[in-house]
Amino acid sequence: MVINTDYLERSLELWPFTNTKPSSWLNQLRANAIDQASMLRLPTKRDEEWRFTDISALTHLPFRPSQPENIIHIGDVEHLFLKEAKIRLVFIDGYFSSSLSIFDPTSLTVGNLPMFLSSNSAYLESHLGRLAKYEDNVFTALNTAFLSDAAVVSIPKNAAVRDPIHLLFIATQNEVTSYPRCLLVCEEGSNITLVEEYIAHNNAKYITNSVSEFFLAPHANVKHIRIQRENLEAFHLANCAVSLDRASQYQSISISTGARISRYNQNVFLNDEAAECTIDGLTMISNQQLADTHSCIDHIKPHGTSYQQHKCIVNEKAHAVFNGRIVVRPHAQQTNSSQSSRNLLLSKTAQVNTKPQLEIFADDVKCAHGATVGQLDEEELFYLGSRGLSPATARSLLTYAFAAEVINRIPVTSLRQRLEQAILYQKSE
Amino acid sequence: MIVSNSKTILAVQGLHASINGKEILKGIDLTVKRGEIHAIMGLNGSGKSTFAKVLAGHSAYEITAGSIQFENKNLLDLPPEERAHAGLFLAFQYPVEIPGVANIQFLRLAYNTIQSQRGKEELDPLEFDDFVREKMKLLNMKPDFLDRSVNEGFSGGEKKRNEILQMALLEPRLSILDEMDSGLDIDALKTVANGVNQIMNKDNATILVTHYQRLLDYIVPDFVHVMHAGRIVLTGGKELALELETRGYDWVINHSESTNKVTA
Numbered sequence: 195m196v197i198n199t200d201y202l203e204r205s206l207e208l209w210p211f212t213n214t215k216p217s218s219w220l221n222q223l224r225a226n227a228i229d230q231a232s233m234l235r236l237p238t239k240r241d242e243e244w245r246f247t248d249i250s251a252l253t254h255l256p257f258r259p260s261q262p263e264n265i266i267h268i269g270d271v272e273h274l275f276l277k278e279a280k281i282r283l284v285f286i287d288g289y290f291s292s293s294l295s296i297f298d299p300t301s302l303t304v305g306n307l308p309m310f311l312s313s314n315s316a317y318l319e320s321h322l323g324r325l326a327k328y329e330d331n332v333f334t335a336l337n338t339a340f341l342s343d344a345a346v347v348s349i350p351k352n353a354a355v356r357d358p359i360h361l362l363f364i365a366t367q368n369e370v371t372s373y374p375r376c377l378l379v380c381e382e383g384s385n386i387t388l389v390e391e392y393i394a395h396n397n398a399k400y401i402t403n404s405v406s407e408f409f410l411a412p413h414a415n416v417k418h419i420r421i422q423r424e425n426l427e428a429f430h431l432a433n434c435a436v437s438l439d440r441a442s443q444y445q446s447i448s449i450s451t452g453a454r455i456s457r458y459n460q461n462v463f464l465n466d467e468a469a470e471c472t473i474d475g476l477t478m479i480s481n482q483q484l485a486d487t488h489s490c491i492d493h494i495k496p497h498g499t500s501y502q503q504h505k506c507i508v509n510e511k512a513h514a515v516f517n518g519r520i521v522v523r524p525h526a527q528q529t530n531s532s533q534s535s536r537n538l539l540l541s542k543t544a545q546v547n548t549k550p551q552l553e554i555f556a557d558d559v560k561c562a563h564g565a566t567v568g569q570l571d572e573e574e575l576f577y578l579g580s581r582g583l584s585p586a587t588a589r590s591l592l593t594y595a596f597a598a599e600v601i602n603r604i605p606v607t608s609l610r611q612r613l614e615q616a617i618l619y620q621k622s623e
Numbered sequence: 624m625i626v627s628n629s630k631t632i633l634a635v636q637g638l639h640a641s642i643n644g645k646e647i648l649k650g651i652d653l654t655v656k657r658g659e660i661h662a663i664m665g666l667n668g669s670g671k672s673t674f675a676k677v678l679a680g681h682s683a684y685e686i687t688a689g690s691i692q693f694e695n696k697n698l699l700d701l702p703p704e705e706r707a708h709a710g711l712f713l714a715f716q717y718p719v720e721i722p723g724v725a726n727i728q729f730l731r732l733a734y735n736t737i738q739s740q741r742g743k744e745e746l747d748p749l750e751f752d753d754f755v756r757e758k759m760k761l762l763n764m765k766p767d768f769l770d771r772s773v774n775e776g777f778s779g780g781e782k783k784r785n786e787i788l789q790m791a792l793l794e795p796r797l798s799i800l801d802e803m804d805s806g807l808d809i810d811a812l813k814t815v816a817n818g819v820n821q822i823m824n825k826d827n828a829t830i831l832v833t834h835y836q837r838l839l840d841y842i843v844p845d846f847v848h849v850m851h852a853g854r855i856v857l858t859g860g861k862e863l864a865l866e867l868e869t870r871g872y873d874w875v876i877n878h879s880e881s882t883n884k885v886t887a
């Protein structure tokens with residue numbers, strides 16, 4: 195099939211909400227977003243923010259929006275479930291599957307978009323689309339325009355959810371774009387662990403365009419583990435926006451191992467005093483994969499703290515990109531911020547671009563940053579070899595050791611073990 | 624212990640090795656038989672660690688001449704891991720730290736790899752745990768060694784004990800212990816030496832590399848070799864170590880340099 199229009203034009207043509215009642219706020223939101231999308235264009239390498247990430251392979255794909263067609267049996271995906279998670283929301287190609295999910299429909303704090311729309315539309319309206327700005331981001335605009343389902347998690351004041359909540363997004367359809375969406379609202383003093391995971395069920399070619407919005411009220415505490423392990427045919431374009439209120443704590447661990455091309459934008463706003471965030475990332479790619487992480491930690495008010503550690507392990511002909519922007523606004527005195535980017539190249543053809551971007555407008559701040567790019571240490575390899583380990587085993591053990599610092603912080607045991615095994619038994623050159 | 628008619632484990636002949644084009648080993652000959660303990664002594668920089676690493680197969684060194692026979696194998700044909708499988712073990716002068724890998728995980732992996740290569744039974748995590756704790760008692764090691772990352776933040780003495788623990792686990796035919804007494808106080812030295820003595824038997828052998836004679840009070844060598852400028856310049860019995868202690872290295876070096884001139 196020859197496609198003359200580009201991906202964006204085609205997406206605009208296929209927008210399904212033209213004839214729905216315009217009165218509802220949700221339709222208004224979608225309509226605004228599609229208008230906005232029509233005024234934007236797909237980024238190219240000429241855009242500073244996309245300098246290293248060429249998505250031209252995507253621009254001519256004839257992909258249509260995914261459809262709700264639930265053909266997955268629980269036996270096919272059970273192995274993806276986390277035994278610690280007592281609440282699990284599963285989305286197939288972006289659409290909620292109640293048969294694969296476990297939650298309490300009467301509690302009204304966890305569910306999907308239609309459930310919340312019928313019970314608590316005003317609450318949704320005051321949060322959905324308020325944080326993930328689509329004015330200058332074509333992918334957020336498209337996600338918002340095509341918004342028809344979402345994972346919604348709302349944690350009441352002072353509630354502490356002991357077990358992790360698992361949001362599992364499974365791709366199954368070929369040549370489609372799906373639009374996963376997450377909304378997390380943590381009321382004052384609440385405490386949760388959330389696992390947001392993207393995975394493919396098969397070898398389909400598809401695009402995931404996901405948007406997540408997290409609101410942390412004062413003193414809320416959120417641990418957010420994000421796992422992107424799409425298949426190697428996939429494109430994964432994701433935006434996450436997090437708002438931190440006074441003295442809230444946000445700990446994020448993002449692991450990217452999948453997708454042919456992935457781009458993750460994570461924007462954290464320290465909107466009130468004494469907010470604290472720890473942002474850890476691990477990218478582990480091989481083959482011809484390209485994985486781009488762009489983060490922005492925005493210190494807006496005083497006494498904020500941010501720690502960031504990003505690691506990339508790049509093998510074969512893969513290419514990793516990390517751009518870590520840290521903004522300290524004029525009022526954000528007594529900010530304490532540190533960023534470290536450490537990169538391990540496992541082959542001569544692997545490539546990494548890492549860039550700290552500090553924009554500091556306050557004078558009484560502590561900001562430290564550093565970046566390293568290296569290979570596996572020959573002396574360590576020799577040491578392991580002298581103990582009988584084959585070069586391949588020695589390499590994967592040292593690679594695992596490099597990743598362990600990030601992986602060990604994952605507070606969900608079975609998930610941590612799963613990742614450990616995946617690294618220890620991966621092939622290496 | 625010198626055993627008559629004992630089989631040769633290691634035979635090094637005319638070994639020359641260089642690194643980055645600089646020759647460090649300049650013709651080493653050494654034969655080690657089962658049951659024997661050899662000490663290689665010499666000043667800092669004489670090439671002792673280089674010799675140890677060449678034996679273990681470090682790829683940075685280029686062997687420019689000579690041969691190394693290990694039991695019935697040509698050692699120079701083997702990569703480091705196969706030398707380990709064959710029964711060669713090096714306790715490093717400076718063991719590397721490997722943050723992120725738990726010591727117990729590393730020890731078990733090394734143990735099971737060697738076991739399976741020798742056609743012996745592997746141990747599961749629980750069995751191995753018991754096994755390694757037993758060996759640790761021999762060396763008076765604290766159990767928290769197992770949970771820490773390999774050598775990370777270990778004191779000099781702790782690193783040495785961890786090396787000897789590996790020797791105890793892997794049951795090598797030939798152990799080369801490079802400056803294993805450095806960083807050990809006298810009590811620790813006695814403990815570790817006692818551990819080594821217990822591992823020794825009539826079928827294996829040890830090369831002690833040291834520039835102090837102190838260690839040799841506790842592990843008594845059958846042969847003492849003095850290394851200087853990349854060669855073994857003098858070989859004797861254990862009394863040679865004592866002589867070095869009282870007379871210093873100078874007399875050996877002067878002696879060797881004068882004989883060099885004669886032979887040159």
Ligand SMILES: Nc1ncnc2c1ncn2[C@@H]1O[C@H](COP(=O)(O)OP(=O)(O)O)[C@@H](O)[C@H]1O
Pocket residue numbers: 642643645647665666667668669670671672673674
């Ligand atoms: N990587 C290297 N490049 C050049 N020279 C080296 C290197 N490593 C060791 N040497 C030199 O080799 C010689 C022997 O060193 P070494 O074997 O460590 O001695 P010892 O263990 O007896 O103290 C020294 O002169 C040292 O400077």
Ligand SMILES: [Mg+2]
Pocket residue numbers: 671672673716801802
């Ligand atoms: Mg030395």
